[in-house]
Amino acid sequence: MGRMDGPSYIEVHRARGLAALGDHEAAATGFRTAITALPPGYHRDRGVYLARESTAYAGASEPEQAATVGAEALSIAAATGSARIMTELTRLDTQLERWQKVPAVAEFRQTFDSLVAHQA
DSSP states (O other), rough: OOOOOOHHHHHHHOOOOOOOOOHHHHHHHHHHHHHHOOOTTOOHHHHHHHHHHHHHHTTTOOOHHHHHHHHHHHHHHHHHHOHHHHHHHHHHHHHGGGTSSSSSHHHHHHHHHHHHHHHH
């Protein structure tokens, strides 16, 4: 697939800026908007944006939502072998440590660990 541009691309940069400024809820919404606008076939981009959306949810102290969206990104990472997605998910895994008793978080972290071990 070619380089993405247009509204999705702009929304991603806006969402990244919001996350950097600490407005995690708005960032998560921005990533979701960008994901929805992605054309079919942009699997790696979709995975990266899902991973970034999940870290935004973690930043907003919404661990269950973060783990759920992170699991979606993880399945794309497993299918594509994308290092970019795994880099984002490594950050998410660290962010979720404090909520490891939340079932969705425990499940994400276990799946993440098994994928990392499998790739090593």
